[in-house]
Amino acid sequence: MKEKLVLVGNGMAGVRTLEELLKIEPDLYDITVFGSEPHGNYNRILLSPVLAGEKNIGDIMLNDENWYQENNITLHTGKEVVEIDRRNRKVIARDGTTEKYDRLLLATGSNSIIIPIPGKDLQGVVTFRNISDVKAMLDISSEKKQALVIGGGLLGLEAAYALKQQGMFVTVVHLMDSLMERQLDPEASAMLKKTLENRGIQFLMETSTEALLGKHRVYGARFKGGLEIAADLVVMAVGIRPNIDLAKKANIYCDRGVVVNDTMQTYDGRIYAVGECVQHKDQVYGLVAPLFEQAKVCANHLAQLGFALYSGSLTFSKLKVTGVDLFSTGDFMGDDTTESIVMKDVDRGIYKKIVLKDNRIHGAVMFGDTVDGSWYYQMLRDRTDISGFRGQLLYGQSHLGDSGHGGVNTAADMEDDFEVCGCNGVCKKDIVNAVTSKGLFTLDDVRDHTKASSSCGSCTGLVEQILTFTLGGDYSEAPKAKPLCKCTDYTHAEVRQTIKKQRLMSIRSVMDYLEHRSPDGCHVCRPAINYYLMSSWPGEAADDPQSRFINERAHANIQKDGTYSVIPRVWGGLVTPDELRAIADAADKYNVSTVKITGGQRIGLYGLKKNELPEVWSDLNKKGMSSGYAYGKSLRTVKTCVGKEWCRFGTQDSTSMGVTLEKLTWGSWMPHKFKMAVSGCPRNCAEATIKDFGVVAVESGWELHIGGNGGVKVRPTELLCKVKTDQEVIEYCCAFVQLYREDAYYLERTAPWIERVGMVHVRKQLIEDDQNRKALSERFMNSQKFAQKDPWAERTGEDGFEKHEFIPLEVTISHG
């Protein structure tokens, strides 16, 4: 006999919990659902667009009755549960329907607050909470003209806008002196008010409603001070309150909401609660993202896994009245201890304010242009040091320099066929379709289903915008500290720390120690753990080839047709005629279809079959050439100009310096690829200021630049320091590489790493502390002792490494 699970409350939080549960344990429970409304589960955050006539009710259904049938769920619609009999473990609905439960899930949501004034029960006085409220408003708006909305908060303004769209004359009355005072500062609030006034909505500020007038049906309202206005429809939108009546009656401990622990259980362990009715660590949530996080945790516990814990959510507000964008998060008012950066462009209707404390974002409020809201939010949550790019902060993440989507950066401006994700060829309409037809809510959902934003990530902001644009309502994603992958809840930092602290030496021992959920990890965590082991224990931890991405396992780049490319090292871009001949001979001998000068001053041979690789390498090895690591998370090239040896402007010998640095650093495994360049003068022909480590010669010595990137997002380097001698260049270079290797997360390039930890931190480690710099440099040199072995030479000849990697199994098949 299966256990019985009963859900009370057929809304988004409860049904999402069931969906999460069915994903992990589809057959564990007999499930019954009670809903007081006569429908399946619908998307409550989209009620505003329905009221505005931009969507219809069919558009916002999330789970129709078929869904319940397909999943063998008994659904009682239109039945309100009025009693929980905990002793006999059953629930009883108003009509007498009774269901027994082994586990009970309460998701009773919240109720609108009704202000206790005369006339509150008149016909034509509604709240804004569910489909029947919306139907009632639409009925009245089709015949009558005057609407009054009580409450100038998020919900009230959405209702006001929607009713205006339906052709009514709308007045909003608000108790305070500014709209949405809990989500906006006075500046943004004033801009919002002006925008809404321009759209024809009237406001009565600092006004309290004394009575609603009428006998059976409302015809007007009277305010304190005696002013009266006509009203055929009154919407009370002054707030919501968790619906805890049922739980309270059953003596389940409640405060403002039903109090739950980190596994979403109430004081009765058999009874869970999720959603707006819940109070967790003194917080009550009304946004959808926290509810979904709770749903995940609750499902995990119901599925008897029990490892997920809810630790609360950080939220932000986003109002989406079509064409009116605003966003706020954190402490956006600021105080004596904070500073603010403000941009105000009245003509364009744009206002942005970022509140900073100790070089970190403390809060933000934006009006008119909210594209970067989620970026600020993420930095707030991650406590990112912004000192390195403070000057660009207000201009947002997608300022000039982004590639792959033609400079368009607002969802509203895009055509349906607009290619949003240039890596995977995903158009706007693909995302919109996936979101609506598959009921997606989060960025991760969209990534999984469409692949958009899952490669280089430069379109993440756009995809989030389309998500918000499509969902329309106040949906907002609340990202959390990211676990390394789906196999674990530990973050990159935690995994690396554990490896060091516990002296773990193998992937197996890391996974066992951290209680990995999958037997041997996945393609995301294994390469990362392998890297952390290699970089933490040079010479001690053994490399695991099966946890390397194919390019690093085969020491060649896989191409789209499954062939490989071979790129030998060309030290500092200097090449001899003999080497050129050897490359040409190899190209002839192996019938190479494409020979290309690469972007990093080398020569690539393309279109080689995998089993040919050891022979090609062997031929090149014989002429003194070795692997160029063009496939690796490691040093790629050191680009140079000819420098003072030839160039009349050259101030130092940049080519020799390039060769020196390349000889020092090749072969070292790093979190991601690493590029260097050395220019002989500030004309910078080697483009050193878009490299991970760039050296620019000046008359008095060398400038050292770090953290540049010429790829997805062009980012110039930042100046680390100026040094005089070649020896200093070498020491700083080695120390910087080692700091990057020890500090950055796997697959994090130097640019985002520096943006995360801050230039101040890097300077502290490399400049202000000579001892530390020397120690870093020594650690690097030590690890190089084990790393600098040419992988090509190791894999050629009779007893080369990993022979099975390159030779297919021989089979003679004889069948007729």
Next chain:
Amino acid sequence: MVDWIEIGSVNEIPSLGSRVVHANGEEVALFRTANDEIFAVRDRCPHKEGPLSQGIVHGKRVTCPMHNLVLDLSDGKAVHPDEGCAMVYPVKVEEGRIWIAWQSAAIPE
């Protein structure tokens, strides 16, 4: 009629790795899991024809090296939410030797 063909020894495939077999103009990837189970899948990803044999093996799954599509090795189906299906070949292991059924290769539903 099932046409069983002997391929080689389990030990010739690295644990959590794969080898390719060329036969009949087809390339078949043989995978070995951590538990020494062997699976045979046509070496073409249903997404963009990537060589699955070159991917990272984890559990009973492989991740295509081209665009990270994850396939279940036992039935060739892409793991939700990815879509698509690669052809799988029945495999048996007897005394450490691997056999696959060439003719009865089939695309599951």
